[in-house]
Structure formats: C-alpha cells, structure tokens
Amino acid sequence: MAKYLEFESMTEGLENKVIQDLKFRTGNFVWRIKFNVPLDPKTVNNVNLYVTSINLAPLRTSIRYNSMDNEIEIEPLEPYAQNESYVLNITTNVASLNGKHLAEPLQVQFKIE
Numbered sequence: 001m002a003k004y005l006e007f008e009s010m011t012e013g014l015e016n017k018v019i020q021d022l023k024f025r026t027g028n029f030v031w032r033i034k035f036n037v038p039l040d041p042k043t044v045n046n047v048n049l050y051v052t053s054i055n056l057a058p059l060r061t062s063i064r065y066n067s068m069d070n071e072i073e074i075e076p077l078e079p080y081a082q083n084e085s086y087v088l089n090i091t092t093n094v095a096s097l098n099g100k101h102l103a104e105p106l107q108v109q110f111k112i113e
Contacts, residue, residue, distance in 0.1 A: 011106045031074040037096045041065050048093040054085035085111045
C-alpha cells in the first residue's frame with residue numbers, strides 16, 4: 001500500500017497503535033479511534049476530540065461514536081490540504097462509562113503527502 005499520511009510526531013507509546021489502512025487517496029479521510037472500554041457518549045464531542053492545523057486553527061469536523069465497537073470517528077467537514085501539518089488531539093476529558101478519564105492527552109501530528 002502506498003504511504004499517504006506522514007506521521008510527523010505522536011504521543012509516546014502510540015507508535016505501534018497508529019496505522020494507515022487507506023483504500024484510496026482523499027483529503028477527507030476519517031480517523032477511527034478504537035477504545036478497549038465503552039465510553040461515556042457525553043464526553044465524545046468536538047471539545048474533547050479535535051483536529052487543528054499546526055498553527056492551532058481548528059478544522060471543522062463531525063464526530064460520531066459507535067458504541068457497539070467502542071470506536072470514535074472524526075471526519076473533516078473540509079478537506080485536509082496537501083503538505084500542511086495537522087494535529088489530532090484527544091483530551092483527558094474523554095471518559096469511560098464508569099467515569100475513568102484518559103490518563104494523558106494524546107496527539108498525532110500528521111501531514112498529507
């Protein structure tokens with residue numbers, strides 16, 4: 001498979017967990033984030049999960065939570081620009097159904113090639 005995203009940096013420990021599984025090139029790809037426990041749907045929102053440009057300008061996104069698979073989808077409402085860096089942010093405000101929050105914020109800096 002051809003490389004489409006360049007991962008420029010990420011929170012330590014995510015290196016083996018962030019993978020590319022793209023079938024075709026598009027500037028509107030969807031991030032899918034899998035959790036190992038059910039989440040509190042009230043904590044899955046654009047405040048707790050968001051994408052910014054490298055200069056912190058927010059990108060408009062749609063966020064969906066699939067409770068059957070414990071998976072969040074983050075879809076841009078505008079295409080990513082080629083050769084511009086972005087940061088996917090997941091804050092510690094994301095919580096499980098039993099109220100346990102993420103231990104640390106997670107970030108993945110990426111660029112579309």
